[in-house]
Amino acid sequence: MKDTFSGLHPIVNFTYFTAVILFSMFFMHPVFLGFSLVSALIYSIYLNGIKAAKFNFLYMLPLLLLVALINPLFNHEGVTILLFINDNPITYESIIYGIASATMFISVIIWFSCYNSVVTSDKFIYLFGKIIPSLSLILSMTLRFVPKFKAQIKVISNAQKCIGRDVSNGNVLQRARNGIKIISILITWALENSIETADSMKCRGYGLKGRTSFSNYRFDKRDKSVLGTICGLILLMIFGMVLGENTIDYFPSIIFKEITIISAIVYIGYAALLLIPVALNIMEDIKWYHLKSKI
Amino acid sequence: MQSELNESNRISKRLVLTAAIILIAVPLTIAFGIFFLDDKKYYIISLLIIIYTxxxxxxxxxxxxxxxxELLVIAILCAxxxxxxxxxxxLPQVKPVAAIVIISGVCxxxxxxxxxxxxSAFVSNIFFGQGPSTPWQMFCFGLIGFLAGILFxxxxxxxxxxxxCIFGGISVIVIYGGIINLSALLMFSAKFSWKxxxxxYAAGIPFDLVHAASTMFFLVVLSNPMIVILDRxxxxYGLIET
Known part of the structure; x- marks a missing residue:
């Protein structure tokens, strides 16, 4: 399925994920944790389909239980003691905190899996190319070299096979030695090749003033409105943070603010922020459905 | 002579910048964590400090x-x-990353x-998935390479x-194991406790040992051929050390 949010400007994508991942790490209030986990699940399944659902249930659910169990065993704070194991108190607060921190941990991991499929490396390099030009050049060249090396190692190993010196020839020791030989050939080739590339870059004026770089991203009206919404909601969250709507004390006993109209607004704002990509996708689907039915 | 002068000049500039960050930004962040976040968000504060460094x-x-x-050579080594x-x-924990990083630092x-x-920590996570531990891995492998260069x-x-091999084994257990295990603890634990x-750390020992042993193995196998190639x-081409 095509993701509408991925089609937006990289700045919008990056701002969204930075905010969402930081907030997910930050807000330990159960309502916020629940929203974050549910939205992360929805978006990851929307992005990656059955594969994401499988991953979430096969790996994330056991991890959640494990993290939730570990905490009460080491954390003996809290006033409500439920039972003693080897003279160590197991408290109600630490169990609840264990579940909360496990939820936080899992939702951050799932958000990262969404980040990986939306903010691709070309978007990252586009964003940071201006601020850290040399490093992002290294980054993009490294990304290019990895598949190139994989192809070249096949070429080298075929050539070595012709003279009976491939990893499939000889006894174990011989094979290992041939393998190392192939790797050193690859490294030599890569370095010699890179010097040639560097010289040709220099000839074409790399690093001179006034050079521009190509990109096919355009910041249009749609990006402006989505970025505006994201920034507005981030401000609302910071406002809520100042008021203490999303903080919670787990120790010594669980204390959080009563739910009022203001806190309800902050909750809704958080849900809206998290669900922006899903909402965009649904809007796009509806639009597409109507366009299709007209024809 | 000229390059030596540049070198010392550069290092002193970096020292000033590092000192500024360590003396001003790190205490400010810790103070922010203590006074505004009630000393409870260890992970975010430590993450910020790792990024500052x-x-x-x-x-x-x-x-x-x-x-x-220079850029190309670094990119090749990363790739x-x-x-x-x-x-x-x-194979879990069998990573040649530390070995190649040490060889690069030395050469x-x-x-x-x-x-x-x-x-390379960052780019390999682009292939295998970024996660909350990416900055920590970047810092650990970077520090191992930096120390290898300095000590050489x-x-x-x-x-x-x-x-x-000795440096590789020790650095992987002490630096990588020491810091990554700590970050795992900070990620999902409420209170920091020595216990x-x-x-x-005890739970991490088998993983760290496998990682260290594999690093030493890769150093035994790769160090001589790679150092010859890199020095050559x-x-x-008259590349300078940096």
């Missing part, structure tokens, strides 16, 4: 406008590291060692299998 390296690298050749990690991805100096470590320059480690730290390239 990497900034001076990146800024000083950008500031001196590196030559294309070899990433490809190496991809080749052994089926091309501390700054290159740091960059190869940090960039001071003459404490040599370009011999034996001395590189929990000891437990997580350096001599042939």
């Amino acid at each position: 990497m900034i001076p390296f990146f800024i000083s690298f950008e500031k001196r406008r590196p030559q294309a050749r 070899i590291t990433v490809a190496g990690r991809a080749a052994f991805v089926m 091309f100096g501390p700054t290159s060692g740091f960059l190869v470590g940090a960039v 320059r001071k003459g404490i480690i040599q370009k011999s299998r034996f001395s590189l 929990a730290l000891m437990t997580i 390239i350096k001599k042939k």
